[in-house]
């Protein structure tokens with residue numbers, strides 16, 4: 464009985480491993496996104512991936528309540544840099560920055576129910592040098 | 600000198616010393632008291648500096664210059680803030696043109712009415728979440744992150760200045776986020792004011808040649824608006840409510 468149970472367990476484990484190998488590879492690669500307009504980011508991308516929502520939440524109060532416009536983590540500035548090179552947007556398809564990553568992580572994204580999802584700088588002026596962050 | 604006079608002198612001497620007490624080298628108590636009025640307004644605020652209570656933004660609307668039928672300020676507001684500009688009963692309106700007529704004298708007026716940016720805003724008093732708030736510089740705003748759309752503030756506002764967003768929004772401006780389920784009203788173009796600018800309605804009215812709206816710091820005695828309200832008779836709408844509005848009207852009581 465015990466031996467049979469063990470064998471069954473091992474079989475299930477082996478099946479699971481084989482099945483998820485492909486999935487794991489896809490996970491490691493991350494979402495596939497179209498090129499964005501400028502970089503680098505205001506923080507280390509690893510930190511941003513984990514904490515961008517907290518940064519945004521912290522700085523939004525400074526802007527809305529206290530009128531500080533020069534915050535480091537501003538959603539409009541995120542959009543300006545991360546907007547798709549072709550159409551200047553961060554939403555539209557799973558290849559657009561915000562939508563693509565949120566779809567990949569299966570996290571609901573509601574910033575853009577209210578906020579503009581289009582870069583402030585027109586797509587024609589995509590000269591990377593004109594974007595904040597591109598200088599560094 | 601008799602003993603009473605002597606004691607008086609000593610008392611007055613020490614009182615004077617207290618009033619002029621140095622808080623830090625070169626900084627006196629009365630400097631603090633006057634700091635806001637003396638220089639707060641004339642100096643533009645840096646991008647990292649918060650709004651200051653030494654400033655109080657306000658507007659003066661000269662009803663004798665405002666033209667009946669003109670909607671330049673309303674249209675400019677809609678453009679600046681990404682409002683659709685439609686006027687069904689449920690659509691957002693941040694500025695309304697109101698036409699008034701005194702039936703006894705026949706005198707007619709046309710005035711824009713927007714959020715009056717009260718010093719004692721009823722909308723802030725009633726808001727259950729703290730979303731409706733008054734900034735340090737007197738601008739009354741809704742923090743849409745906290746607004747639950749209960750619309751108490753709309754009920755409380757004596758000027759019907761607030762609108763509720765009933766439908767999903769599109770075409771928002773990067774500086775003016777707005778969305779379904781929240782209440783909104785005139786922000787005095789806070790995104791422009793924070794960068795040293797002027798509300799769009801003021802600019803549009805001037806560009807149309809009317810120049811009926813004056814914007815400025817009510818706390819700065821040197822500002823154009825402070826000078827005008829010192830010199831001419833102006834009124835706050837429903838002053839009996841003692842909300843102490845930041846928006847004032849000239850020529851409204853005649």
Ligand code: SF4
Nearest residue numbers: 726746747749750752
């Ligand atoms: S609608 Fe929003 S801002 Fe107005 S009272 Fe309710 S929570 Fe406060």
